[in-house]
Amino acid sequence: MSSAGRPFGRxxxxxxxLGFILFLAITLGLQVGxxxxxxxxxxxxxxxxxxxxFAELVASDFESAxxxxxxxxxxxxxxxxxxxxxxxxxxxxxxxxxxxxxGVAVPGGMRMPGPFKRRGGPGGERGSRERRPPPGDAGPPxxxxxxxxxxxxxxxxVMAPIEHDxxxxxxVWVPPLTGLRRVADAIGTPLAIGAFLLLLGGTAxxxxxxxxxxxxxxxxxxxxxRRFGEGDLSARAPAIGGDEVSAVAEAFNRMAADLAAxxxxxxxxxxxRRQLLADVxxxxxxxxxxxxxxxxxxxxxxxxxTAKEGQRAVKVIREEGERxxxxxxxxLDLARFEAGxxxxxxxxxxxxxxxxxxxxxxxETARDKQVAIVIEAHDEGLRLVGDPMxxxxxxxxxxxxxLRHTPPGGAIRLGAWRGTDRITLAVSDNGIGIAAEHLxxxxxxxxxxxxxxxxxxxxLGLSIVKAIIERHGGTVLVRSTPNLETVFEVxxxxxx
Numbered sequence: 001m002s003s004a005g006r007p008f009g010r011x012x013x014x015x016x017x018l019g020f021i022l023f024l025a026i027t028l029g030l031q032v033g034x035x036x037x038x039x040x041x042x043x044x045x046x047x048x049x050x051x052x053x054f055a056e057l058v059a060s061d062f063e064s065a066x067x068x069x070x071x072x073x074x075x076x077x078x079x080x081x082x083x084x085x086x087x088x089x090x091x092x093x094x095x096x097x098x099x100x101x102x103g104v105a106v107p108g109g110m111r112m113p114g115p116f117k118r119r120g121g122p123g124g125e126r127g128s129r130e131r132r133p134p135p136g137d138a139g140p141p142x143x144x145x146x147x148x149x150x151x152x153x154x155x156x157x158v159m160a161p162i163e164h165d166x167x168x169x170x171x172v173w174v175p176p177l178t179g180l181r182r183v184a185d186a187i188g189t190p191l192a193i194g195a196f197l198l199l200l201g202g203t204a205x206x207x208x209x210x211x212x213x214x215x216x217x218x219x220x221x222x223x224x225x226r227r228f229g230e231g232d233l234s235a236r237a238p239a240i241g242g243d244e245v246s247a248v249a250e251a252f253n254r255m256a257a258d259l260a261a262x263x264x265x266x267x268x269x270x271x272x273r274r275q276l277l278a279d280v281x282x283x284x285x286x287x288x289x290x291x292x293x294x295x296x297x298x299x300x301x302x303x304x305x306t307a308k309e310g311q312r313a314v315k316v317i318r319e320e321g322e323r324x325x326x327x328x329x330x331x332l333d334l335a336r337f338e339a340g341x342x343x344x345x346x347x348x349x350x351x352x353x354x355x356x357x358x359x360x361x362x363x364e365t366a367r368d369k370q371v372a373i374v375i376e377a378h379d380e381g382l383r384l385v386g387d388p389m390x391x392x393x394x395x396x397x398x399x400x401x402x403l404r405h406t407p408p409g410g411a412i413r414l415g416a417w418r419g420t421d422r423i424t425l426a427v428s429d430n431g432i433g434i435a436a437e438h439l440x441x442x443x444x445x446x447x448x449x450x451x452x453x454x455x456x457x458x459x460l461g462l463s464i465v466k467a468i469i470e471r472h473g474g475t476v477l478v479r480s481t482p483n484l485e486t487v488f489e490v491x492x493x494x495x496x
Contacts, residue, residue, distance in 0.1 A: 028198060054087055054158075058172045062074065062078070062081070063162055067164075079099050085101070088100075090106055091171070091173075092159075092170060092173055094168075094169070112171045113171065218245060220237055224237040224249075224252065233263055236253050278335040288325045292325060295317045298317075333464055334460055344386065346386055349383060350383055351378070358373075358395045362412075365403060366403060366412070371407075373414070374411055379416075384492050390468045391472070393468060394476075397461040397465050399412060400461065401461055412429045422474075425492070426490070429485070429486055430485055432482065433482035434478070434482070443465070443476070446459035473492070476488065476490050
């Protein structure tokens with residue numbers, strides 16, 4: 001099956017491609033999630049001092065406003081002022097009230113911690129303020145923060161007190177810039193879109209640079225192997241790249257070159273064998289004809305030996321000469337058929353006339369063996385196009401073969417029937433039959449299923465039948481039930 005017709009689920013290219021896409025998608029998803037988590041936990045990677053300085057700055061602003069106007073409504077001022085800040089800040093009052101900019105959620109339970117003290121006493125720098133834990137709550141050591149699952153310190157809340165007349169009236173809380181949900185809401189969608197575009201770009205780039213060239217080379221290797229298997233001995237695979245695919249292509253090309261060279265050698269050897277067979281057969285005909293002529297001469301009354309042993313020797317010489325002459329003739333015919341040296345004289349052939357000539361040719365031998373030759377009823381006017389002499393030769397060989405293996409009292413049947421565009425000729429007998437293990441070899445040269453009959457026939461008759469029928473574009477097959485029936489069927493095109 002070609003790669004173009006291979007099911008989607010069984011394509012190595014698509015398996016690797018989908019695996020790569022899935023791996024890249026999982027990797028990008030994990031990277032996006034890790035980035036959002038790290039950003040939410042580390043305030044975008046900015047130092048904590050920036051948040052603390054901002055809280056101190058906002059607290060100083062509020063304290064300055066209170067110093068200018070001691071009757072200032074701090075809550076109203078906070079609602080006005082925090083909307084003008086460049087970074088979110090929440091004002092926590094002692095009574096639990098909170099003032100937060102739009103979009104900033106104050107965590108539940110968030111309250112103003114206290115009391116605060118100045119490091120270094122009154123007059124100390126505002127930047128040195130720190131929160132004093134309530135009595136009974138030791139809390140973490142100064143400057144210590146809870147630890148994250150990775151072992152690093154987690155940043156605590158960034159706060160700065162707003163003081164007036166020595167009292168802490170409120171606290172400025174600066175929420176993290178990049179809380180987990182805030183990061184997900186703010187940059188989650190752009191990150192997801194970017195990851196998707198990167199996935200598409202990476203997949204397209206990998207397909208063009210990695211997978212598509214490899215698939216093309218593998219497909220070229222597959223195509224070369226298929227063409228070589230169909231008989232194109234010049235088919236070769238492109239061996240480029242210097243990688244494993246190239247190594248496989250080079251191995252295939254070496255194998256193909258070796259097989260092509262051996263095929264050429266075998267073809268040349270077979271051609272030489274056929275030529276030698278034809279030449280030897282042709283050269284043997286002359287001395288065999290002379291031997292047969294002299295044997296027939298010695299069989300004449302005026303030249304026959306007087307002793308019975310001499311007469312029997314002359315008879316054996318004549319019979320063996322005839323048998324060798326038939327064998328050489330069969331070898332010569334088979335060599336010519338296999339080499340394509342025999343041209344067919346195609347003409348319209350009457351099936352009834354074929355069967356009549358076959359029956360007449362073997363009538364005397366059949367009568368001597370007490371075997372009947374029966375022409376079965378068939379459609380009238382059956383005709384086919386072919387070489388009448390060669391088709392008759394094939395049927396004569398089949399009938400002779402059937403006659404040799406049919407016991408006295410048996411029958412040989414000649415039948416025919418028409419198909420859609422073909423005619424089938426059948427020669428059957430009710431003789432000893434052919435064992436199943438011998439059926440695949442009956443058309444091989446010199447193959448004889450019954451070794452006890454090695455002196456009858458040349459062993460080439462069925463091979464010649466197959467060669468004649470295949471030259472006509474037909475087929476021949478055999479089926480047999482031992483001691484019941486053996487049928488040879490010759491199927492030929494009606495139009496030759």
